[in-house]
Amino acid sequence: MEIVGLTKQFKDFTAVEELDLEIGRGEIFGFLGPNGAGKSTTIRMLLDQLRPSSGSARVLGLAVGPDSLEIHRRIGYIPGDLALYPKLTGIQTLRYFARLRGNVDWSYVLELAERLEADLGKKVADYSTGNRQKIGLIQAFMHRPELLILDEPNAGLDPLMQQTFHEMLREVRAAGRTVFLSSHTLSEVERVADRVGIIRRGKLVVVERVDELKRKAIRRLDFEFDQPVPIDMFEGVAGVRDAEIDGVHAGIAYEGSVNDVLQAALVHEVVNLHSRDADLEEIFLAFYRSDDSPAPLSPARTATASAPRAGRHVR
Numbered sequence: 509m510e511i512v513g514l515t516k517q518f519k520d521f522t523a524v525e526e527l528d529l530e531i532g533r534g535e536i537f538g539f540l541g542p543n544g545a546g547k548s549t550t551i552r553m554l555l556d557q558l559r560p561s562s563g564s565a566r567v568l569g570l571a572v573g574p575d576s577l578e579i580h581r582r583i584g585y586i587p588g589d590l591a592l593y594p595k596l597t598g599i600q601t602l603r604y605f606a607r608l609r610g611n612v613d614w615s616y617v618l619e620l621a622e623r624l625e626a627d628l629g630k631k632v633a634d635y636s637t638g639n640r641q642k643i644g645l646i647q648a649f650m651h652r653p654e655l656l657i658l659d660e661p662n663a664g665l666d667p668l669m670q671q672t673f674h675e676m677l678r679e680v681r682a683a684g685r686t687v688f689l690s691s692h693t694l695s696e697v698e699r700v701a702d703r704v705g706i707i708r709r710g711k712l713v714v715v716e717r718v719d720e721l722k723r724k725a726i727r728r729l730d731f732e733f734d735q736p737v738p739i740d741m742f743e744g745v746a747g748v749r750d751a752e753i754d755g756v757h758a759g760i761a762y763e764g765s766v767n768d769v770l771q772a773a774l775v776h777e778v779v780n781l782h783s784r785d786a787d788l789e790e791i792f793l794a795f796y797r798s799d800d801s802p803a804p805l806s807p808a809r810t811a812t813a814s815a816p817r818a819g820r821h822v823r
């Protein structure tokens with residue numbers, strides 16, 4: 509998928525501004541942003557449901573606009589506000605979608621329904637949000653599309669079903685097919701996506717590999733030593749952003765490789781060591797902040813800005 513300068517103006521309000529993005533085949537791309545950031549507007553332009561004010565997009569090598577019929581044939585899609593016929597049962601709904609699509613392997617549909625534990629017997633009107641979403645997922649996956657465009661697909665799924673859904677996404681990737689997954693929750697995207705793009709107030713503020721973001725994030729180590737250690741023992745150690753030394757305890761915030769931190773620590777006898785996860789949340793929150801300050805330029809810079817001041821503290 510290639511998006512170039514995509515812009516949507518609603519009167520004098522710019523919902524999406526000059527969006528550039530390339531997504532490769534076989535990739536799970538997480539499109540993250542707070543409510544109202546412009547995710548659905550972007551997706552609706554990709555689907556040709558909304559005309560861009562300027563810019564263009566190609567999906568599966570085809571031009572959005574002129575080739576949209578062909579694009580729709582080859583993709584699977586869940587809209588943010590999935591509308592289903594309330595009087596049909598789940599199974600009737602899926603048969604209807606399968607007929608529209610043509611060439612759907614019905615045994616695969618039933619397999620998906622079983623994996624997602626979808627209740628197909630009830631009328632859609634009587635469905636819970638989660639079950640409605642399951643029908644949405646099955647219809648998006650049923651024809652094994654080359655590209656899945658999923659707008660907030662996780663809504664209403666319980667944790668177990670989210671896991672099943674993530675497995676399904678990984679299978680899609682393993683088969684060389686592509687996923688464009690919009691979400692406002694970091695934890696979902698972090699678990700499955702190869703790369704993320706964060707959109708804020710219509711602008712793409714960062715596009716980065718998830719593992720790269722994690723690598724750049726601040727991490728924490730808590731040491732316990734067998735005897736009190738000097739308060740300056742981590743001073744000048746590469747990557748150390750903050751050191752809180754309190755007798756036999758040392759809490760270290762660092763970025764990059766852990767080796768230098770460990771080397772500096774092992775000068776003394778370590779009796780206990782606790783490592784805390786990379787604080788990706790901090791990075792994302794910095795991008796999400798809705799104040800009027802300019803968006804951060806890079807995740808590395810954000811991590812630096814949101815990290816405690818370098819130096820040492822004595823409690």
Ligand SMILES: Nc1ncnc2c1ncn2[C@@H]1O[C@H](COP(=O)(O)OP(=O)(O)OP(=O)(O)O)[C@@H](O)[C@H]1O
Binds near residue numbers: 523544546548
């Ligand atoms: N038809 C429209 N006319 C005017 N403004 C609109 C229209 N559609 C969307 N917007 C505005 O564009 C902005 C982006 O909306 P969009 O639905 O793309 O956000 P989103 O990132 O999908 O958010 P959410 O997570 O809440 O679904 C919002 O401020 C919204 O009010």
